[in-house]
Amino acid sequence: MRFVAVLLLSAIFSAGSAGAQPIGEADLLRHIEILASDKFEGREPGTTGENKTVNYIASQWSAAGLVSAGDEGSWYAPVSLVERTPEIYRLQVADSRSRQFVRVAQDEIILRSRDASFRKLDMPMVFAGYAGPDSGQGSVSIAGKLVFLPRNPPESAEELPDYRDRKLQLIREGAIGVIGIVADEWLWPRYRRSFERGTTMLAGPEQHAAVEGLMRYDQFRKLLLRSGRDAEKLLLTSGGIDLIDLDLQANAAVDTALRSYLSHNVIGKIAGSNPARGAILYLGHWDHFGICRTEDPKELERDRICNGAVDNASGISLLIETAARLAGQRPDRDIYFLATTAEEKGLLGARAFVRDPPVALDKFVVAFNADSVALSDNRKRIAVIGLGENELDRDIEIVAAQEGREIDRSGKADVYLERQDGYVFLERGIPAYMITSAFADEERVTAFINGPYHDVSDEVNDSLLLAGAAADADFHVALGRYFASTATYPGKASSGEPDN
Ligand SMILES: [Zn+2]
Incomplete structure (x- = not known):
């Protein structure tokens, strides 16, 4: 019964969004080129690179039609750090x-x-x-x-x-x-x-x-x-x-x-018509390493900016485009967008968010983390990191089937489960997934980890593969439509909250 209803609703949704263009590689590249440019100095928390980064994200989300959801009506939630x-x-x-x-x-x-x-x-x-x-x-x-x-x-x-x-x-x-x-x-x-x-x-x-x-x-x-x-x-x-x-x-x-200093999470929101039924969350980290150290004197003479094009300008770019496609509609649930700081220092921005969330943490029915998505040209296969950890797997499978995506069942990407911001939410009992074509391509992931990962060579060049990332962005839009709607996703059977 439920499956039939889902199919009908998905037909209505696709009809409703028939005019919307799929997200293209050029849409993503535009933001990556800016965020991973030398001007942004490698996006190190507490530097002028941070200011440029968080301003860029807030202005993009604002232009897309999101409203700010940080501290005191701003886009920013301060995160106090100590080194x-x-x-x-x-x-x-x-x-x-x-x-x-x-x-x-x-x-x-x-x-x-x-x-x-x-x-x-x-x-x-x-x-x-x-x-x-x-x-x-x-x-x-x-x-x-x-x-x-x-x-x-x-x-x-x-x-x-x-x-x-x-x-x-x-x-x-x-x-x-x-x-x-x-x-x-x-x-x-x-x-x-x-x-x-x-x-x-x-x-x-x-x-x-x-x-x-x-x-x-x-x-x-x-x-x-x-x-x-x-x-x-x-x-x-x-x-x-x-x-x-x-x-x-x-x-x-x-x-x-x-050394005490201040950094910031960026938080925006699409207001739902029925926030009592909860919220969904998209997140990705904006930070990277800034100027990278080296012990090799020859390397000191070269450009030492760690631009973090894949890690994680690509994920932030996906969140900007996903927000732009979802804004302007009236979902049932609130949809939050979170760009975290200090992920590279130990998921600290995500930890600060769960410690002091903009709404009660248990209001979030699901979280989707986007990290390092620009590694594959495969538009079909996706890794679902977080699969098997909670009760929403069946719903993820429904959206995947609806969008013609094929879930990688090898489990090989599971080694990254605890190394990404979504894990902080899983630890607090919130279903959290990291879904991307990038981590379904084991060869590419391994080549990235053993190569440009956390190195000055993670910058904008021909090795960025964006076809899979563009398809991932479309998939995130589909996930948002599904989980923000109380018709397609009524919520946990046990939650028993009345519809008002
Ligand atoms: Zn990283």
């Missing part, structure tokens, strides 16, 4: 019996403090391993202790997938500090260098330990020997958290440079 860069860090460790403090060598550890300065003596040290079948889980308290937490398993260059969640849990439980143990010799210098350069975080209530850092596994193993323990036996890699008192104490002196 923490390690300056001085010293850690001395002693075992409980001898009380002979030994300093950990500077190249074996790196630490930063939450506040500008941190000094503490005699911190008890604890290891937060993965609980084996017969662990003493729960018997050790963590408050006021310095915790070691495995960040990657020995003999693997993969980060443990729950590292961040485990770290946050330890911080919530009162750990004074958390030090990630890096077992991989290839990862160690990379993690260390990136930590050394500074880490940007949301200001405000997000929880941080008083001190956080990284230590090389070999150093950790040596520390453990001082209390007669074998590190290898501790590094199990599955199960719940198992806390082990290490009979070690630490003295720490840590100074950190703090």
Whole structure:
């Protein structure tokens, strides 16, 4: 029954929009050329490149007929960021019996403090391993202790997938500090260098330990020997958290440079006639890396602007054209458009949005993220990142069938699920998808990731493929029509909200 109704309605919709031209490659290229131009300086948050970028997006959405939905009637929602860069860090460790403090060598550890300065003596040290079948889980308290937490398993260059969640849990439980143990010799210098350069975080209530850092596994193993323990036996890699008192104490002196600055999400809206039935959300990140660093002196003489044409001028371009096609109609639900900042720094703009949304977060029935869409000429195949995560898959399949798109079922694009802004919404229970031809083309994605990705060469040139992206933009328009209409998408069966 429902399927018949959908077909009828889709016939009405296609008749209604018969005059609308499909979105073309030139429509997308126009915005990409501007957003990824050297004038925009690589769109780094907190720079003049940001000002140009957020102004451009707001003016395009305004011209399309959206209304502003940021703070106090503006297009912008400020996002307060703090960059923490390690300056001085010293850690001395002693075992409980001898009380002979030994300093950990500077190249074996790196630490930063939450506040500008941190000094503490005699911190008890604890290891937060993965609980084996017969662990003493729960018997050790963590408050006021310095915790070691495995960040990657020995003999693997993969980060443990729950590292961040485990770290946050330890911080919530009162750990004074958390030090990630890096077992991989290839990862160690990379993690260390990136930590050394500074880490940007949301200001405000997000929880941080008083001190956080990284230590090389070999150093950790040596520390453990001082209390007669074998590190290898501790590094199990599955199960719940198992806390082990290490009979070690630490003295720490840590100074950190703090730089606070403001960036902005851009938020616009198409007002629905029945907002009580919820809203839908489109999002994509506007930020990129600005001027890229290099350790190669020859490279310093070249253009060092990371223009981010694919990542993510292309996604923003899709959102501008999608907004222009959907505006001027009166959907049932509100349709929000969000351009996020600081995605490249850890999905921070998206996290700021869910912390302080323009309407109650549970009003959003679905979110569609657009990121790095300009990688394929295939107008038919799409990857649906987020498939299998929630109850809307069937509806996505209906729209795909209606639009003649074929869903890639290989699951290969799923590795990107947690690396994109949509994940922040999934974490909060909001159905979120990233749907694009780009990630259905495994060869192209791999070539991009191993090539221009996060490099100065991600700029406007012949390697941009926009046919798939243009078809993706049309598909996003179709998704908007379907999910913003209470006729085609009545909402979750369980929600039971009355139609008013
Ligand atoms: Zn990126």
